[in-house]
Amino acid sequence: MNFRIEILPEKKLVVLTQKMSIFENKTFLLWNSFMKRKGEIQNAIGSDLFSIQIYESNYFEGFNPKKEFLKMAGLEVNSLENIPNGMEAYVLKSGKYAVFEYKGNPKSGGEAFQYIFQEWFPNSGFSLDNRPHFEILGTKYKNDSDESEEEIWIPIK
Known part of the structure; x- marks a missing residue:
């Protein structure tokens, strides 16, 4: 698998979030909801979609498929104003x-x-x-x- 090392610049996103685990995977529900509503997002930059996972610091210590994490479905924007109801602003740090x-x-x-x-x-x-x-x-x-x-x-x- 090809790879590269890259420094990500900070990105502003509008996201929907869902807590889940590998055992109780709700990815389909999250993305189904997001795709129905992504047209409501103003100030989009391009059409690339972001699937983000936020894990606790000890998440990878001992595999447990029931350990929860936060998953986000999002779209990059140039402004975090006018966020649709039920969605959130999220800044992906550099x-x-x-x-x-x-x-x-x-x-x-x-x-x-x-x-x-x-x-x-x-x-x-x-x-x-x-x-x-x-x-x-x-x-x-x-x-x-x-x-x-x-x-x-x-x-x-």
Whole structure:
């Protein structure tokens, strides 16, 4: 899997949020709700969608599929004014990331994360930073398609 190291500039987003776990995955519900309402978002910059995960600092210590995290579906904006009801403003802070180019069916994405955390990280010289993880779903993203492409952004230090 191809990767690059990148410094993300700060980004302003309008998001919907949902607490979930791997065991009780509510990603479909979150994105279904967001996609029905994304047209309400003013001041959008482009059409790339952000899928953000915020984990507690000890989340990755001992795998527990019932451990909860916060997931966000969002769109970048140039102003955090006029946020639609039920949505939130969120600022994704600047930081260093390992960016992986994932090509394949999003339903098989678990294999990509397994590679990143079990093979790439132990040999990379980097460690995981306690900042948001996210994926950018751009124009080449195709839900339920083997031809889909997205970027996986993992915070590093």
